[in-house]
Amino acid sequence: MPSPRRLRPSEGTAPAPGASPVQVALDELGTPLRDVTFVVVDLETTGGRPGDDAITEIGAVKVRGGEVLGEFQTLVDPGGPVPPFIQVLTGITTSMLVGAPTIAQVLPGFLEFARGSVLVAHNAPFDVGFLRAAAARCDRAWPGFQVVDTVRLARRVVLRDEAPNHKLSTLAALFGAVETPNHRALADARATVDVLHALLGRLAPLGVTHLEDLATATDPVPADVRRRSGLADGLPDAPGVYLFRGPREEVLYVGVSTTSLRRRVRSYFTSSEKRGRMTEMVRLAVRVDPVVCASPLEARVRELRLIAEHAPRYNRRSRSPERMPWVRLTDEPFPRLSVVRDVREGAAHIGPFASRALAQQAVDALHATFPVRQCTGRLPAQPAPGAHACVLAEVGRCGAPCVGGQDVAGYAPVAEAVREAMTGDPRDVARAHAARIRTLATQERFEEAAGVRDRLTAFVRGAARAQRHARAATCRELGAARRTDEGGWELVLVRHGRLAGTAVVDRRTDPLPVVASLRAGGEHVTPPVAPATAAHPEETDLVLAWLEQPGVRLVVLDGEWSSPARSAQAVRDAAAAVTLDLVAPRAPLLDDAPPSTATASRRTA
Template sequence: MPGRTRPDGRGAACTTLSDVVGSVRAMSSPRRLRPSHPEVPAPGATGVQVALDELGTPLSDVTFVVVDLETTGGRAAEDAITEIGAVKVRGGEVLGEFQTLVDPGGPVPPFIQVLTGITTSMLVGAPTIGEVLPSFLEFARGAVLVAHNAPFDVGFLRAAAARSERAWPGFQVVDTVRLARRVVLRDEAPNHKLSTLAALFGATVTPNHRALADARATVDVLHALLGRLAPLGVTHLEDLATATDPVPADVRRRSTLADGLPDAPGVYLFRGPRDEVLYVGVSTTSLRRRVRSYFTSAEKRGRMQEMVRLAVRVDPVVCATPLEARVRELRLIAEHAPRYNRRSRAPERMPWVRLTDEPFPRLSVVREVREGRAHIGPFASRALAQQAVDALHATFPVRQCTGRLPVVPSADAHACVLAEVGRCGAPCTGGQDVAAYAPVAAAVRDAMTGDPRDVAQAHAVRIRTLAAQERFEEAATVRDRLTSYVRGAGRAQRHARAAACRELVAARRTDDGGWELLLVRHGRFAGTAVVDRRTDPRPAVAALRAGGEHVTASVPPATAAHPEETDLLLAWLEQPGVRLVEVDGEWSSPARSAQAVRDAAAAVTLDLVVPRPALVDDAPTAPGAAPQRTA
């Protein structure tokens, strides 16, 4: 016969399902509940109550439902529940209890009867799991489930929900066995059974293989375990989710560095003992949650644990939008050059490929952009820049010597081997004069600033030839050379467009129907704003333009910003649904640009040749991209 226990601890028989439901509702009132955050301060009290969403959720404010089941066996898919017992607690206080026997639909095995004392006759007339489960789920709604060996109990509950065709709510689950393995050593207890831990911690209830008694004992064990975890930095619900992770204790204890951080997008700076910036990171959703992840096993990088051990505080920079947060991260990394950031910290060192300005131009890897010359890049490394140079050299008979050649060659000049094999016109010895060399330089200039098809097609043919000869390593080298060229040329062309645009205002719909506004000047982030759906965005656009950062014009194709910042802005502008609101200057791309063939070139493999028309003429336009004019 099912029964329940009231909050006053006295038992009473419960013979019907309605009585079970009624008893659960009655027991939901608190037994010794004290308000954690009184609305009226004590007389003479001062100070400001810190919001929970700024600190995370302290464990004292978390509602736990500690559950225990008795079953007919150990297999959730085949066996059935015979009893459910649960205790709802918060802040160390019992809010209510739930207990009922359950008709398993068949006899109870003899060894289970001996173990639990629950016989088949006791379950005659008890409600079925399909009748009990809705009441239990309502009792546990919004709480964190706790169980000793939680996979067993939760597995049975999930299987029961599936058989009843009821959706499982997806509770957060805490397993006291796993917590005990984290803080209870072998010299304290020979094992982590509930009876052993209850005796170790002096639980007020002795486990006896009955559901409610075992749940009550588990409550005492849970509180004892949380007390041991607190010195290790496990003080919030977010910590508890990863408390069983193998994180060094000194790292976990530093999780308090995340206390007080806002639940908003932005940038965070880990600072060392001399106030130096150790690391700069970004969160596009919640600074608090992102910083807390450094103190859990979610952080796998060894150098980050080293950084956390050195850090003494974390400074937040709250941003209006995720895009602003990413931009601020790049700027702060460039400003502080943190020792633990591996991202580009010196954009001025990123190499470019330049066609020199001299009677017989040549290709050179340089560190800065000069006006009036053709450039591609910037590249992440000099090696990638050299691959792009090799791609142009393999396509055009441009000279590869590094010295400046006179218009009139010297009498003792000698041609190199490239001239002998027909890869250079030998202007060094008079084989080509300035007029004859000019078309070669013009073709290289056009491939760098405009149409890349000659380079792409020559390399595609070379890849096919090498693949047919099964010279796959050489084919891969040619492929990488082509990829570096196309990426560098495409980046330069896109950046040149942004650098030449004095001002651009764009807007994108937010999820709540408002607008996210972006101001870009010469390829640099100059401001942002967010307006809700009930606000006219036009005054916000005017205010953004008036109060945006003043940006000095750059020398195209270099923009006035870190190259990666410009990449971020262009990616945002090319999202589906972005609208151009104001454009001061030209916003266009060449009809046959390197960017147009970049995706097609990436598809070139060891055994595939992209036909010439497909490289440009058939390149699809991204649906919903920001509007552009074609020059």
């Protein structure tokens, strides 16, 4: 039975002092170029258009590690005469091709000769284009070879002061090729072999030593960045988290791969990485530490925790979850709305929000719907002598409790309506804003309508997040299982919205004993103040998204796991539909059917 994995705030990522070195498998390092079989091919044709012209000769040389393994050469009957200028260029005449095999007879033999190899050609789009067109005419599937173009490699490492151009004849002379190109297929292929080896020799100091490097060798990547691609050597081909470390062991950047750590880290040394700050980070890095994870969910969660722990300077998101703002309805005689940084027991909250601006938009949405007071000071139960009302009271947007216009009992229904919209049914806010949007759209005041839409969107998202998180925060323990693609089980233990443990078992292993081990060894989690969970808000979002996937089964449940049918989450999509269709009459979120509650049942895997 596999050991369950207990998640902690962080795990050591560097090898312990004195630990024995581990021999890294070749498949983890990639395929060294000396072990790659190349088939260098050259064609002669009747013209330059693969769809209209035909192949007249194929020449190919198979090499590996500098050794020639075999050669392939044949003339090909093009099915018609060879144009005079082609006869002059190549020396191949129409009479020479009489009785030669057709491409339908030649192609299977060539594909067998090249099977499992990397195709190389000088100006590869030309040669490969003709071969693909021939395969299509012969109703044969093209094998999808990896292709290397020596012209593109030469442009990378051969400078203008060395050679005036990158023609095959020029490069062959530059590198002292044994065979001189003469526009005959086999001779040109042999010359290209020597050019290829010379180019690979120049690319090696730039960090191009493996087949995976060669695939991106023509990328416009600075040489000093490509040379650091060795930082990816030895990383496992498994999901997990990687930490780029600087010269003082500081964590520069934390990233995640849900499939292969090695492939993901290698991408930082190719042209697929276009962020300038990442190039700067790679230049500073001296090591990459991997943390292998059992599943993509665990990898994403560990990334968030490590970013929060180390606050790497090159990570821009998820660095300070404690700074994410909430909207609170205060707990006082005359409650008011406030943007805050923490959650307090006994008060209603929505959020957390990604920014203070979004939190303020949610506050504005509630202010636009309910006549709740907007002054910022705490009001006594009895108005202070000399108090005076603000302009909101004059326009009917506030009951003026500050001057006795409302007492505590009279203000209570207003506060209760706001509380219900925040923690329960938000349809009053949705109705008010939908009506306002339609009015503004009818008057063609679309910019103002967009502002109203943004306020509604911010409120509904914040309310939905708080309600979903509150459900997770109050659930003491939840165990769930999901089938893997291989037929096993991915097991997850959640406590108060925090991932407390995870494991993956194969199809031959009974998952229930592993669930019991997870419960016994899972991380102890202190109950939070709801709706805040015991985890980074984004971690709780990841866990909830995983739990809501089709096919997830609840195995253990200690607490309630339910959602009201008229919650903010239920309204969110409908609200988006209303705001997109500005002249829609009534959407489902505005219907007046009685509310109901949907509760998750307990099921065993």
